[in-house]
Amino acid sequence: MADINVVAGQFVNYYYETFDNSQPEERAKNLQVLYRPSSMLTFEGTQLLGVEAIGERLAQLPKVQHKIVTLDAQPSSGAVASVLVSVTGTLAIDGENPMNFSQIFHLLPEAQSYYVFNDIFRLNIS
Amino acid sequence: MADINVVAGQFVNYYYETFDNSQPEERAKNLQVLYRPSSMLTFEGTQLLGVEAIGERLAQLPKVQHKIVTLDAQPSSGAVASVLVSVTGTLAIDGENPMNFSQIFHLLPEAQSYYVFNDIFRLNIS
Structure with missing residues (x-):
């Protein structure tokens, strides 16, 4: 199994x-390639399912600059090389x-790579 | 399958x-009952495995008052009634x-209930 921190x-x-x-x-x-028909995105509480719906939402967002402050990863299963990533x-x-x-x-393995099964995004501005 | 939002x-x-x-x-x-020997907690970047290590860390933390602002849940598998929860x-x-x-x-089903397989905590104070 690949090092999950490297994967993440x-x-x-x-x-x-x-x-x-x-x-x-x-x-x-450019980002839709990371998702599959079963992929889920919950974006600020709105639930989206599948490549098309997720891509449409991503296209609507304005130009943004992200800065990663913390990154944590854990294996999400004892049976499959899946990776849970928190940013x-x-x-x-x-x-x-x-x-x-x-x-x-939540990244699931596929061939020699991974795809996004779960994606949950929230602003944390309280 | 139970409603994952109710479970969460x-x-x-x-x-x-x-x-x-x-x-x-x-x-x-009181909280160790939620974890199993394979459970993981990454607490502010420190990785802990298993009921004892997680319980020890939780016992060291000061008295805290949490306020939940957002709660999102998704099924984390197409095969098992597992639930991914973001707070x-x-x-x-x-x-x-x-x-x-x-x-x-990340909650995995067990008997009529769930246990915590993955737990990742971060302050978001940048």
Whole structure:
């Protein structure tokens, strides 16, 4: 089994670099490859299922700069090489004041790679 | 399958009410029942495995008041009735200014109930 911290680090770097460096209309195309028809995204409480719905939501978001502050990973199963990833950090919209966020990814193995089965995003601004 | 939002809500209410209303020396005993030998807790980056190690860490924490701000849940598997729970909120130590936190629980079914397989806690104070 690959080192889950390496898997988590590579995934998170790819996700946020792609998110931040793609124009919104390109972002969905570049990130949809990480999801499958059974993938779930709960974005600020709104539940979305599948590649198309998730891509549409990602395309609607403004240009954002994420900064990862903490990254934690654990194996999520004793039987499968799946990885639970927790990220906290800040994001800035159009250069405005950064807001705290937290995001979870549950990565399931597929061939020599992983896809996102669960994705939960929340601003943490209380 | 039980409604995962009900499962998540009942679990989270039990966890934080027990955490906040137990004296630290009682807290470990009251919360350890939620964990198993394979359970993992990553607490502010420190990785702990199993009931004893997790209980010891919980017992060391000061008296805290949690306030749940957001609660999200998703099924974490297409095969098993497991539940991924994401919490954001604030916690106050000894009545001081509240700090944002985020916590993830991955609940696996066992008999008619659930136990915590994954638990990741982070303050979100950047």
